[in-house]
Amino acid sequence: MPLEGPARIVSELTSRGYNAEREAVTRIAATENPATTLEAVLEDLPDDALVVRSEHVDSLLERAPVSDGARTTDPIGSPTDDGSDSGESPIDDGSGSSESSAGDGPDPTEPSTRDTSPSTGDERPTSRPTAAGGPVETRGVQEGSGRSADPLERSLEIAGDMTGESTGTGEYGDFVSVFRDRLERLGSKLRGRVNHRPATAIQSMPGGSEAGMVGLVNDVRSTASGHWLIELEDATGTFPWLVMKDREYADLVDELLYDEVVAMEGTLADDSGIAFVDSMYFPDVPRTHEPTTADRHVQAALISDVHVGSQEFMSEAWNRFADWLHTPEAQHVEYLLIAGDMVEGVGVYPNQDEELDVVDIYEQYEAFNERLKQVPGDIEIVMIPGNHDAVRLAEPQPGFDEELRGIMSAHDARIVSNPSTVTLEGVSVLMYHGVSLDEVIAELPEEKASYDDPHRAMYQLLKKRHVAPQFGGHTRLAPEEKDYLIMEEVPDIFHTGHVHKLGFGKYHNVLAINSGCWQSQTDFQKSVNIQPDAGFAPIVDLDTLDVTVQKFS
Ligand code: D5M
Ligand code: FE
C-alpha cells in the first residue's frame, strides 16, 4: 500500500518502534516515493537512534538525491501532499475563546506578584539538534511543513519539582512543620490586610475591641441559631470567630475548607471569648494580576487522564490526536503537557481489574510509551503523575522512578512531580493532577463547584492559593518539611485533570483548564451518572492565552 501522507508515515514508523520529528515526516512525504524513502532512511539510521530526525532524512537525500525515487519533488517547496490525508480532520467544537469570570472574592490589596525568582529546578533551553541552521533550512519552511519555528526560540523551565526532595516520614513533627510553613507563607499574603494579633493575645484584649487574626481553619460549626462558628488556629493557639447568618460574609462560610489559611477581622464580645466577624479574606489572586504571554505565536496542548491499559482507553481518538499533531494545522503546537493518570494502574479502585485491558503495570507503561512515540518528536512533553500512576498516592507525588522513566523514555519527556510549575516561553503553567477537586466539589455548593464546571472548582483553589488544602479527607497528603502544595506565585495557567471533565475559564486573568480524558465511561462512572468528556485536546495560544478545543472522539 502506498505511503501517501504524514499520518501513514508516522504509523509506519511507530509500528517499527520509531518516533519522528514532524519535519522529518514532512520531508519524507514530500519525496516522489515516500515508501522507498522511508525504507532508505531507516536503513541509513544510526543503530541507537530512536527518533527519526530531519537531518537523517536530509543526509540521505543529499547523498542519494536521485536513487530509487528518494528525491524531493520540488526542493524550493511548492505545497505538497502533507496532512490532508487522514480524512478525519478533527472538528473544532466552537467552544473556542476563553470565557471570563469576574470572580467573586473580596478585593485583595496584594500587589501583583510576577514570577521573578530564579527557578529552583532544572533549566534547559530546549534545543534539540534539529534542522536549525542546516543546509536545507529554506526548504524546511515550505508551506505545510511541520516546522513552525526555530527550536532555539523555545524555553522551558521547571519549578517546584519535589522529586527526590521528599523528607517526610509521616510523623507528628512533619505535620507541625508543614502547617507552620503553610501559615507562614500563605499568612504573609494576608498580614498586610488585617491588623492581626496572635490567638493568645486576642484572648487578653478588652471586650469590645477590634481584633484581627490570620490562621488555619481548624473547625467550622453551625450554632443552634444558624450562625457559624469558625475556629482559627495559629502558632500560639486557637480563637473562635462567629459569622452571623445574615451578614454578607455568611455566604463565604460555605467556601471554607479545613486547614486553609484565611484572615478575619471583627469585634470582640464583652468577655473577649469570641469575636464577631466583620470581614474575611482569602490569600487569593490579585484582580490586577497580569499574565505573561509568549513573544511569538506558539501553542501548547494540555491533556490528562490517558488511562492506557484500561478497556475504555480510546485508542482511535488518541490516534486521531497524534495524527493531527503531524498536520500543518497543528504546526504551532510545540508543547504537550500531560497532567497525570498516564495509565489505568492496578488496584486503584475496587473491582478495577475487571476493566483492565493490560493487567501488568509495567506493560501499561510500555503501552503508554508507544502512545508517546506517535507524538511528533519535536514536541516538548512535560508530565506529572496522577492517582492511577505507579508513584506514592499521597501528595505531593514525586515524578516517576528510574525504572518507569526508562520505560517511558522514547520521547525524552520531562517527568516532574505533582504539582509542578512549568514555564513555557515566560508563561507559567501550574500542573496539578486534581484529586482535591473531588473534595472541593463535594464540600462546596453546586453553583460554586461542580463536575459540569470543573474550572469553577479550580477557581476556589486559586482563591485559597493552595492546590489541596484539606487534610484527612479524600485527598491523601504527605506532610513534608515544606508545603509544596502552596501557590506561592500566581500562575498564568492552572492545568488540572482527574475529574474527566473539560472546562476552562479565567479567574482574575488566570486561565484555569481542566482537560478531560481519553477514557470512555467506566462502570463506576455509569453507576454515579458521570459523563466524561473524552477525546478532547484543549490547545492554548501562549501568546494570547486563548483556548481552542480540538475534538477527536
Ligand atoms: O478519576 C475520575 C473521576 O471519577 C474522579 O472524579 C474520581 C471519580 N472516580 C472514578 N472511579 C471512582 C471510584 N471507584 N470511587 C470514587 N470515585 C471514583 P480517576 O482518578 O481517573 O479514577
Ligand atoms: Fe483519571
Ligand code: ZN
Ligand atoms: Zn485521577
